[in-house]
Every structure is written in C-alpha cells, then in structure tokens.
Amino acid sequence: MAENYYTQNKSEILSIVEEQGFMSTLDLDTLLKELKDKRLVSLSLSYDDFFSKLLDDELIMHSIKIRNVVKARYTLRKIFNIYDFTYSLESRSFFPMFTSLNIQGLSNFREKFVFVSKERSQRSDFKSKNIKQDAIDNAFSKKPRMTQARDRINGFNVVMLESNNTEEIEIIQYGKYKVSSVNRAFVEVISNIQYFKSPEDVIEQFRKIKDQLDIDKIFDVIKKFDFVYPYYQLAGFYLEKIGVNKDKLNIFYEMKSTLKFYTVKNKEIYSFDDHWNIYY
Template identity: 25%
Template sequence: MAGKSRFIIAESSIKSFFKQSLQNVFSREQLNGIFEERRAAWNLPIATNSVRFIDQLQKRGILTKTEILFDGYLNNKERYITDSANVFEVAVSLVNKSYLSHYTAVFLNDLTNQVPKTIYVTFEQSKKAAGNSQLKQEAIDAAFSKPQRRALTEAKYGDFSFLILNGMNTGRTGIHTIENVPVTNLERTLIDITVRPSYAGGVYSVLEAYQNALPRISLNKLVATLDNLNFIYPYHQAVGFYLERAGYSGKKLENLRSRKKEFKFYLTYEIQEKDFSEDWQLYFPKGM
C-alpha cells in the first residue's frame, strides 16, 4: 500500500511531466529511463521498480499500452501513448532514426487533402562503398518493364497500415520536423514520389502534388537535393517532366532540360501504353 500511496501523492507531478513532454509515444526502455531519472524527484519508494511504475501509469490512465504486430522482418512492438498521441507519432516511433516519407509526407506538407491510410516510415541503410556499375539502356528497359518493388514489412494500426521502407543512405537529406515528427521536406518529398510513384498513388497523384507545390517550391533547393542524392538513374528527366506538366517555367527548368540525356528513361514502372517526350527523353503513360 505504501508504494501505491506514494504514487498517488506524486500522481499530479507525474501527469504534468507527461502532459508537458513533447514526446507522446514511449517504448518500455524509454519509460525505464524516465523512472530511473525521476524516481527521487517523485519520491517513489525503493520497493517500486520500473515494471510496477509502468503498470501504475496504465492503471491511473496516464498512458495506454498498444501492441503493433508486424508482417515481415521486424519484431512486434509495444508502445505506451498519451491521449494526445497521433498516428504519425506512433509510426515514427517504431524504428530508430526513421522519418515519414512518400504519400504521408505529401499529406503532412499540405500537398493533398486526402488523409493517407498507409503511413510510410523510412529508415536509411548504412553507408556503403560507392560502386562502379555503369548504366545501360537495356538494363533500364528491363527494370521499368516490371512492377515497382514494394516493401514487405507492414503492420496494422486501427484503420491505418504502417509500411516500413529501408531507404538508401542519404545522411537524412531534406528531413525537417512538423509538430515534432521528422518528415521529408517539400522538395525531398517531390523527389521521393518521383522515384517511387506507387507509394504516392501513382503518376497522376504525383503530378497533382507538383501542381500544389508550385507556389511554395524552391527550385534551387529541389535541384540541389536531387544532385545531393546522386541517383544512378537519370531522375532529373522525370523531375523536369513533372515540373513542366505542373506549369513551372523558368531558368532552373531550362538548366534541367539542358542536362545530358544519355538514356531514354521512364516516368513509372510497367507502363502499358506509353507516349514519349523528346524534350525529356522520357516514356510516360499515354494520355497524361
């Protein structure tokens, strides 16, 4: 009883701590750390360990435990959330140093009014030594004649799905925070959905995002980000095509247009009926 009574005495302070915290989603390990750091300030008895502390947080309605079950290579996760937690905070808590991307970032950057039911969570691979693979037209044709590869690690969370993407190492290029959630910025988002259009609802949704981005986009930042990402494939041809179709015109677009176009490229994967842009040396869906 003594342990319980001391927790109740400290309850208002404990509630205030979690209410004032910028973090709304916690792992058990994080709660263990908070317990060790704050137990003296909250005057919790020696008999109270972190297991009992976490149990009291749930019993007193301060945090709610939720379990997230994965299909794929990730282990199932348990998270403890406040009443203020949203689905995006839960999603980005699942993998260390991850951020939200693709259509989720389209929504969070105000490029669509459609609330995504699939939340895209990207974590980056470790840095690898630069390869010396040379691009060939036959290899490009073969790769884009097939469906886009899709991530296999997914979890259900209420009405939402979390899709975990193992992205290339970029040094977290173009990541900013929106309401304390790390997410790709406007320019990085446009590039990511150009590279993986099926993670944004397809090429027409990508074009709509470009159109909605025009009043706010920095072409200097977009091109700098594209160059920094240093893709093997000539994605500048696809980016330029989208910008032009979205209604952008200007010196930076002409700079993109004047870049070397050694290969014929594709706007998306597995195009059934296609047209070809001479300007951008790019195949795109017929009628687009």
C-alpha cells in the first residue's frame, strides 16, 4: 500500500521535492509529514523508506564540512546553484560583502568565493573602547586571521561568517535571498579586507559603483556596528579614494580620532594619509 501511494503520486511528489530546492534531513522529514497530510503517501510510510525511494528517483546529496561538522543538503535539481545551496545551510542567514554585490549584479569580483553570514541572536559586548595607539600598531603588525569555517564545493570556496547583532541594519531582500545592501557591504568589506586581495582592488571595485553608495547610510551602519577601532576615518579614506568629493565626507572627518589606523595588516611598507590618519 505504501508503495502504491508513492508510485501513484510520484510525479506530484517529485515536483514538490524539486520545488523545495536544497533540503536537510529535517526538511525532508517535515515534508514527509506534509505529504501524509495531503494523502499523497501512505500514513505508514517510514522516513527511511521515503528517503530510499527519493534516492532511487535520483535525489542528489551535496555537502561541505564546516569546523568538522558535515552540512549535507539534498535536491532533485540537476543544475547546482551555489547561492541556493549556501543559503540553505543556516537559518536566518544572508549574503554579505562582495557576494551580495555579485548577486545584485553590481560586481563579479571574486565570484568563486561565496560568503554567507548570520547575526548572533544577542549582541556581544566588546572590550573597552579606550584603545591605545600601541595596541592598534601591535594588532596590525601581525598577519590577518581568517575563519576556519570554510570548505570547497564544485569549484567554489564557501566561507561562513558570524557577525555581531546589528538588528539587521541595511540587510535587504533581493529576490529570494537576504543580502547586505551596497552600503552595508562597503563597511563589511573594509573591515574584512583580508578576504579581498588588497585595498587597491577594493577601491577599484567600489569606484565603479560609487553612485550607488549613500554616505549617510554608511555612517549609520558604522555607528550600529559599534567598532572598537576608528572605522569612521577609514571609511572616509576609502570613500575619498573611490571618488567621493571630500566636502561630502565631513560627517566622517568630524568623527576622526587622534589615533592612526590602517587599511590592512602586516604590510611591509605603508604610506600615510594625514588628513584621515590612515596608514595604507
């Protein structure tokens, strides 16, 4: 009887599964309950038997290992979509930085690197903001650290990040995905420069889309991120370099500290911009 129900309704069942895209084992179990409610499969059909039937009907598994935990997703779709796959890996996730810009058609920079992020449910308290120059100099003399939460799949480098809780400021809906707006992506990129070759590459990419940027919204994102380091002046430095008139950057200049800051860590020789107090 279980076999007959599945066989009789196979076309509809497989259409539903394919429509779901990438699914976890929990998603498949929930779907089985829904199919039973719709009387598309027998009430006696076990999860193992249901899963076995889907495998017979060419259910595909794709997986990556993140911090020694295998994240497997199942689909009937023959064409692999990296964004659909990575978006399914975490609930309440979004695409940050250049991945967001690439999805929005604003860039194709480092498109083989796919960043997916989620915000912590509670905001973490940062250390004291009474940071001293020698602490900054010491931190930026060291090689940058990158997350170990990454793996490769189908030629893509998947990097999973976690950010502080910012109440999703400037996270927008773009089609079926949540992504960082161009303004949030700008702040994410300049504060995670270790993932993007060099400041010069970042400047080149944002120069192409500078008219998409909103100075006030960038300021609001930096304020909400509540950085320990002096990122207002770093943002002003980058915005001037990408072609924004210095006269429009007063809100950043007014927040400039006496501290000298850096575009990137562990550079052999730096130049210095005394207007923004930035080593670059």
